[in-house]
Each structure stands twice: as structure tokens, then as C-alpha cells.
Amino acid sequence: MTRRASRLLAALLVGLSAACNDGPAAPQRGTVRISAQTSGGDPDLDGYVVILDANTNRLFPVNGSVDIKDVVPGAHVVSLEQVAENCTVNGDNKRSLIVTAGQSVDVIFDVVCVATAIAVTTHTTGVDLPTAYEVTVNGSPSVFLDANASTVVSRLQPGTHTVGLSFPFDNCSVAGGKLQTVDVLARTTTPVAFEVACVPLTRSKKIAYVVDTTINLGDQSWIELVNVDGSGAAKLTLGSSPSWSPDGTRLAYSDAHCVYNYYAASFGCGGGVNIIDPETGRLTGVTGGNVGFSPAWSPTGDAIAVVRCCDQFGAGGRLSLLGLGASPSVELAIPGVLTISHPVWSPDGQRLAFACFGDWSNWDLCIIDRNGTGFARLTNDAFFKADPAWSPDGKLIAFTRGAAVALIALADGRVTLLAEGREPSWSPDGFKLVFARDDGLFTIDSDGLALARLTPGKGQHAPVWRP
Numbered sequence: 001m002t003r004r005a006s007r008l009l010a011a012l013l014v015g016l017s018a019a020c021n022d023g024p025a026a027p028q029r030g031t032v033r034i035s036a037q038t039s040g041g042d043p044d045l046d047g048y049v050v051i052l053d054a055n056t057n058r059l060f061p062v063n064g065s066v067d068i069k070d071v072v073p074g075a076h077v078v079s080l081e082q083v084a085e086n087c088t089v090n091g092d093n094k095r096s097l098i099v100t101a102g103q104s105v106d107v108i109f110d111v112v113c114v115a116t117a118i119a120v121t122t123h124t125t126g127v128d129l130p131t132a133y134e135v136t137v138n139g140s141p142s143v144f145l146d147a148n149a150s151t152v153v154s155r156l157q158p159g160t161h162t163v164g165l166s167f168p169f170d171n172c173s174v175a176g177g178k179l180q181t182v183d184v185l186a187r188t189t190t191p192v193a194f195e196v197a198c199v200p201l202t203r204s205k206k207i208a209y210v211v212d213t214t215i216n217l218g219d220q221s222w223i224e225l226v227n228v229d230g231s232g233a234a235k236l237t238l239g240s241s242p243s244w245s246p247d248g249t250r251l252a253y254s255d256a257h258c259v260y261n262y263y264a265a266s267f268g269c270g271g272g273v274n275i276i277d278p279e280t281g282r283l284t285g286v287t288g289g290n291v292g293f294s295p296a297w298s299p300t301g302d303a304i305a306v307v308r309c310c311d312q313f314g315a316g317g318r319l320s321l322l323g324l325g326a327s328p329s330v331e332l333a334i335p336g337v338l339t340i341s342h343p344v345w346s347p348d349g350q351r352l353a354f355a356c357f358g359d360w361s362n363w364d365l366c367i368i369d370r371n372g373t374g375f376a377r378l379t380n381d382a383f384f385k386a387d388p389a390w391s392p393d394g395k396l397i398a399f400t401r402g403a404a405v406a407l408i409a410l411a412d413g414r415v416t417l418l419a420e421g422r423e424p425s426w427s428p429d430g431f432k433l434v435f436a437r438d439d440g441l442f443t444i445d446s447d448g449l450a451l452a453r454l455t456p457g458k459g460q461h462a463p464v465w466r467p
Helices: 003-021
Strands: 030-040 048-052 056-060 064-071 074-081 087-089 094-099 104-113 117-126 133-137 140-145 149-153 159-166 172-174 179-184 189-198 206-215 218-227 234-238 240-244 251-254 257-261 266-270 272-276 283-290 292-297 303-308 318-323 330-332 337-345 351-358 364-369 385-390 396-401 404-409 415-420 422-426 432-437 440-445 452-456 460-465
Touching: 030 048, 030 056, 030 074, 030 094, 048 064, 056 064, 074 104, 094 104, 117 133, 117 140, 117 159, 117 179, 133 149, 140 149, 159 189, 179 189, 206 240, 218 240, 240 460, 251 292, 272 292, 283 292, 283 303, 283 318, 292 318, 292 337, 303 337, 318 337, 337 385, 351 385, 364 385, 396 415, 396 422, 415 432, 415 440, 432 460, 440 460
Parallel strands: 030 104, 117 189, 240 292, 385 422, 422 460
Antiparallel strands: 030 064, 048 056, 048 074, 074 094, 087 104, 117 149, 133 140, 133 159, 159 179, 172 189, 206 218, 206 460, 218 234, 240 251, 251 272, 257 266, 272 283, 292 303, 303 318, 318 330, 337 351, 351 364, 385 396, 396 404, 404 415, 422 432, 432 440, 440 452
16 A cells, blocks of 8 residues: 555544544433431331332332432422321422433422320339339230330320230339220320339348359359248349348449450459349449449448459459448558458448458458558468458457358457358348358358258358348
8 A cells, every 4th residue: 555545544534533423422311319308206117119200219218318310301200109197298299300411409308207106104202113114005015114204105006005014023003003094096196104102122031142153164153142041042143242231222242353464464354343122123333333342331331342453463452442422432551461352341330351461471350440540460370361251249250260160259369160161141130140161051150059051052152141
């Protein structure tokens, strides 16, 4: 091919390319965004359907949006369909709009729904209130409700309904009875009120204790309760170190735990002190009770003594007093003592006894005044000492001495051995003690007579007698 022919061919190709590019461009489209804003009760469960020009439909939530893309520019009609009978669209549910090429058009539907429902309200007075009520409608469980609260049970059919209130104890009465019959109208919320009055629960004599178990290779500690005759043992809650409030209506306990982190060379701790009402199950925390072990409730009711553990070097066993109410919290500095365990209060709430380890070679019994003064060691011998329990008359302290339960007289330091066992606790009248052995809990008179089994079973320990 000659040079001239090549130039002619190139020109021809350029011309053909230009001719192709000069054809009509593809038309631009637009987008329609449809949104729904729904208020009120009993909205649609399955959402709405939006229809564009009777041939394009989309399903979307009652409070949501959907985009319809690639819409040809021009006039269109959008409608909202499948709206429940109890719901109304503000304005027309069909909207006309103009779509512009390359633009988005917003269409918003406001929908208001009206419930067919019952509004249940509880008002409770008195003491020992239940933690929750169960509300039933026509015999079927519906919701749980606090002692002073309200809730709405909706999506009901118009007609006659029976509303019931139930609770686990018999110390409360309901004005007009636990069942109310009401006529419910369509698109109406009908009020139902329960007035409840509660009197103090009957709180029987109990002994709280801990049971250590292993479940799925994991260790667990449960607090259980048993009658003083050994009957009626029952689990209460996960935890350890139970301590009764002075009036015997609540238990303080600890679920604190610490694990040594080898990589960080420190202890990581969690949990702390909680309070539970054994009869109602009402659970509360204690301000400042995080990572508190071995709680001991003061007889004056204004503080809980705890053991703190641990710092980054593993040192622990610091004695702290958690103030309740307006009482401040303090930590007691004990000179010469490296660590302590199991604090217990004197009957007047002015002193504490505990097991202590310090600049000497063994665990002993120690006491200190509540204000941090008057520290003294009560024992000084080769036996291991732990688990002190102050007698109700303030004259004796029961404790674990080696493998036996012993008594020490505060007047002269004389020690008396009672029986094989550990972790003693006094009865409120001071005539008996309960303590643990490897095969269960036992009781014994304070003079060492009348030894008797209370419960059988392994892993039971830390018994405490209800005041």
C-alpha cells in the first residue's frame, strides 16, 4: 500500500469513529426514595408495601426507607399499601411526583397507629415487697412488672379480658383481688390498677452456709440455707462468706475472685460484695464493695468489714470498713501485720477480731478497735488459727485451732478445745455453735456436749446462724 493510500484509510477510520460517537446518548434516570415514619401503638408487624406506577412494589419496615432506582424522568404516582386497620396515613396514601434525570425525589409517609390494649399499673405499700409481679391476660403469662410500675399489654382483640397479678409470697394482699375483668374497646387502651399492701414476711430460723462444687471442670461456690433442725436445705445464690444483717432480713456475701496474670506479673480481680434478701430474692450491691472478700456486717448496721486483695505483688489481706448509709468507708492500717482473713465484729460493734499473719511465724488471732487503735494479738503458739466468731455475750471467741474448734476467753486467754472441725458460728442465744467438717455441718453445745450432725455432704463450710 502506498503512503497516500495509508493516509486515506486512516482518515476514513477517523471519520467512521466520529460518525459513531455522534449518535443519541442513553437517557439519564432518577431515584425515588420512600420513607415511612410510624408512631403510636400496635404498628404493622410485617411492614408496608410501596407501589410505583402500579407495576413496581417494594416491602420495607414501618420506620425505614427504600430506594427505587432507574426511574424514567417524568410524572409518577407512589402509593403506600398493606397498612393495618388500626393505622392511618396522614394525608393521601397516594402521592404524585415528578422525577428529574440524575436527581433523587423524597416521599415521606407519616403513619399513626392506635393500640387495642390494657395498661396495667401496680402501686405497692408496706415492707418486704416482691421483686416483681407476673401479669397474666386471660391466664397466659404476659409480662413481669416491678412493685411500683406500669406496662402496656397490647395487640388484643376487642372484648372481655381477665387480668391477673401473681407473686411468690403470701405476705401481700390486693385490694379487690388478684383478678380483674375488663371490657376492652377497639383502638382503646383500657387502664387496670392493682393496689397491693404488704406486711413483714415470716422469717424462720435459718443457717446459711457455703457449698463448694465442681461443674464441667469449673469450681463453683453456692450459698445455701437450711433450717436449724437440718431440714429444708435449699440453694440461694452463687457466692461465698455469708454474713447476716443485724435484723436477720438480709445476707451480705462475696463473689470476688482474683487470678494471677503471669504475663503482667500481677493479680486481676473482679466481683465483690453483694446483699440479698433470702425470702424475696431482692439483690443489691454495696458501694465500694468491689473486690471485697469475707464480708462481716456490723451489729450496729452501719458498716460491713471486708478483706481487700490483691496488689501487683500479690500482697493482700487489708482490712476495710465499708460505710452503709451516711457512714464513711475507711481502711484500717494495722502495724506489723502483713495480711489478715475472716474479720468478725464484737457484739457492741466497736472491735473486730480476725486471723492475722505478720512479723511472726504463724497465723494467730488478733483484735483491733473500730477506730484503728488498740491492736493486740490474742494467741502466740505453733497452731494454725483462723475463722474467729465472737460470742453474743462478748466474753469468748470461737475459732479454728489446727483441726479443731476451740474457745478463747478474752478475760484470761484460756483456750478450750470443743471438737474436731472448723469455721464455727454461734447461735443467737450463745448456747450452741455450728461448724464444718469434711462430711457436713455439725452443732455442739458451748460446753462441748451434745454434738449432733446438722447436714450431710462434702464441701459444706462457713455456716452462720441467723440472728
